[in-house]
Amino acid sequence: MPLGWHLSELNHAASKLGVELFFADYESLTAEIESTGPRTRATCRSVEMDRPVSMCFDEFDCVFTRTMPAGSTEQLVYRLATLHDEYYRRRKKGQPSSFVNPPAALELAIDKYATLARVSRMGILTPATVVTQSRAEAMDAFDRLGGDVVVKPIFGGEGRGVMRISDKELAWTAFTALQQIGAVFYVQQFCPPGGTDIRLLVIGDEVYAIKRVCKDDFRTNVRAGGKPERIECIAPWRQLALQVCREFELAFAAVDLVELNHNAGYCLMEVNAIPGWKSAQSALPVCVAEQIVSVLKSRSV
Numbered sequence: 001m002p003l004g005w006h007l008s009e010l011n012h013a014a015s016k017l018g019v020e021l022f023f024a025d026y027e028s029l030t031a032e033i034e035s036t037g038p039r040t041r042a043t044c045r046s047v048e049m050d051r052p053v054s055m056c057f058d059e060f061d062c063v064f065t066r067t068m069p070a071g072s073t074e075q076l077v078y079r080l081a082t083l084h085d086e087y088y089r090r091r092k093k094g095q096p097s098s099f100v101n102p103p104a105a106l107e108l109a110i111d112k113y114a115t116l117a118r119v120s121r122m123g124i125l126t127p128a129t130v131v132t133q134s135r136a137e138a139m140d141a142f143d144r145l146g147g148d149v150v151v152k153p154i155f156g157g158e159g160r161g162v163m164r165i166s167d168k169e170l171a172w173t174a175f176t177a178l179q180q181i182g183a184v185f186y187v188q189q190f191c192p193p194g195g196t197d198i199r200l201l202v203i204g205d206e207v208y209a210i211k212r213v214c215k216d217d218f219r220t221n222v223r224a225g226g227k228p229e230r231i232e233c234i235a236p237w238r239q240l241a242l243q244v245c246r247e248f249e250l251a252f253a254a255v256d257l258v259e260l261n262h263n264a265g266y267c268l269m270e271v272n273a274i275p276g277w278k279s280a281q282s283a284l285p286v287c288v289a290e291q292i293v294s295v296l297k298s299r300s301v
Contacts, residue, residue, distance in 0.1 A: 044057070129188045196211065211231045
């Protein structure tokens, strides 16, 4: 199976830096509990057709987590449980930093409500947000948040399923559709003007700032037409990004900020624990993949 762009970039960087990488699908995870205990063993299978072999997690100096594909609830819970057990094993051996990023950090960052709740408790400004399971409460939130809101899936990324709603009848229709599929209502006050944000890409102790601009959409994702531009990472941004990543135990992440009108500062919108960097790479003078592999190398046991 050919490697995608991100894995190919990592593979090239690893060869350049003298590091051997082993790529495996989450679907290939197999875990065992030995009867003689107390011991567990997890293995995974290579995605590369020229060497489709299985390896035990014990053989890896460092584990780097990437995007987990869709699956049943049982499959997703099992995959995370396997990662949790491996992280626990490494933590007991005094090697927690050899896991980039830990499963608990993934679970926290993938949940938009959990992310903003944690960030807000850190004293960092976030948009006014209401999360509820009631359509009536969602409609009340629409009114209380000024009748101009962004509705998002609580899980998900790349702008999928994100809507800006400023019409009450449309809000009712959208919330009714979401209710029918058992969705949680994530209703967030729109932060004007839209169409621009700041992405802080954190790689170890390095932070790179990228301004993303989309002329035709309030979203700034590449899928929506957003274009990246490298800008200076000012000290307050760097401090904020590193503070959040240390709180979340993230070594590689993206922290997204939106500038408020009238020089009212910035608010944190999301934290991405599994960011893509294909678009960011076009705006940065450094090789992101090499930076990532260097972090993995420094954390290897």
